[in-house]
Amino acid sequence: MDYQVIIPAAGSGKRMGAGRNKLFLEINGRPVINYTLDVFASDPECKNMILVIRRGDESQFRKLLADHPGKHKIKWVYGGQERQHSVYNGLKAADGQIILVHDGARPFIRLHTIHLLVEAAYKGGAAIAAVPVKDTIKRAERGQVVETVKRTGLWQVQTPQAFRLPILTEAHEQAKAQNYLGTDEASLVERIGQTVKIIESDYDNIKLTTPEDLYFAEAIFAKRKNLG
Numbered sequence: 001m002d003y004q005v006i007i008p009a010a011g012s013g014k015r016m017g018a019g020r021n022k023l024f025l026e027i028n029g030r031p032v033i034n035y036t037l038d039v040f041a042s043d044p045e046c047k048n049m050i051l052v053i054r055r056g057d058e059s060q061f062r063k064l065l066a067d068h069p070g071k072h073k074i075k076w077v078y079g080g081q082e083r084q085h086s087v088y089n090g091l092k093a094a095d096g097q098i099i100l101v102h103d104g105a106r107p108f109i110r111l112h113t114i115h116l117l118v119e120a121a122y123k124g125g126a127a128i129a130a131v132p133v134k135d136t137i138k139r140a141e142r143g144q145v146v147e148t149v150k151r152t153g154l155w156q157v158q159t160p161q162a163f164r165l166p167i168l169t170e171a172h173e174q175a176k177a178q179n180y181l182g183t184d185e186a187s188l189v190e191r192i193g194q195t196v197k198i199i200e201s202d203y204d205n206i207k208l209t210t211p212e213d214l215y216f217a218e219a220i221f222a223k224r225k226n227l228g
């Protein structure tokens with residue numbers, strides 16, 4: 001089943017504190033974003049990648065894409081202030097039946113998960129990658145616990161998130177009209193009454209957000225290299 005993917009890569013990486021786009025930081029000598037692009041470049045069912053970039057990062061992306069095997073499948077658009085705005089800009093360049101949104105900061109996504117998501121979105125309209133929560137989650141106010149959230153049924157949501165294109169478009173347009181900002185696409189799609197299926201992913205599919213995530217990334221890379 002063919003699909004397109006929007007890859008938001010236009011963030012400022014405040015929590016990483018690298019002073020530059022965290023997607024240019026390297027794992028085993030290669031930029032993070034290259035690994036993310038590798039996955040979709042290797043998939044014949046991925047018709048194209050809509051890479052959302054920050055103004056000012058053009059020459060860096062031109063350099064790292066120059067000899068990337070997937071460069072013929074990549075078109076780029078500019079991002080916005082918030083992640084949701086960046087995805088919205090990417091959406092305007094999408095034209096397929098199934099659209100995925102996958103954070104550029106998640107380089108360890110597996111093709112198997114991607115294909116399960118595409119199939120689930122085709123069948124039911126929307127599907128997201130997630131893993132069961134392992135820690136106990138509590139809500140606090142002014143540094144004091146006010147609630148322990150029941151862990152049964154709690155999922156830690158990732159990307160890719162997969163949708164039939166008209167569903168995601170309607171959800172983003174409604175959010176824009178209502179000035180609603182969500183932290184993922186599924187939250188927008190839930191607001192228009194669309195059911196969202198969970199596809200269990202794996203804990204390797206981390207989002208590189210804070211400096212210690214780089215150590216985790218090196219370990220995941222080494223594990224996969226050893227597994228071949």
Ligand SMILES: Nc1ccn([C@@H]2O[C@H](COP(=O)(O)OP(=O)(O)OP(=O)(O)O)[C@@H](O)[C@H]2O)c(=O)n1
Nearest residue numbers: 008009010011012013014015082083086104105
């Ligand atoms: N305005 C934005 C913000 C984020 N992103 C992208 O969305 C993904 C997930 O966002 P996050 O990890 O929060 O990245 P940053 O916003 O850069 O991180 P921070 O919140 O620490 O600044 C990243 O690939 C990031 O590049 C984007 O395209 N446009």
Ligand SMILES: C[C@](O)(CO)[C@H](O)COP(=O)(O)O
Nearest residue numbers: 083103157158159183184207
């Ligand atoms: C979309 C996401 O990766 C799902 O977990 C997450 O919400 C992105 O949050 P961020 O703060 O924009 O990285």
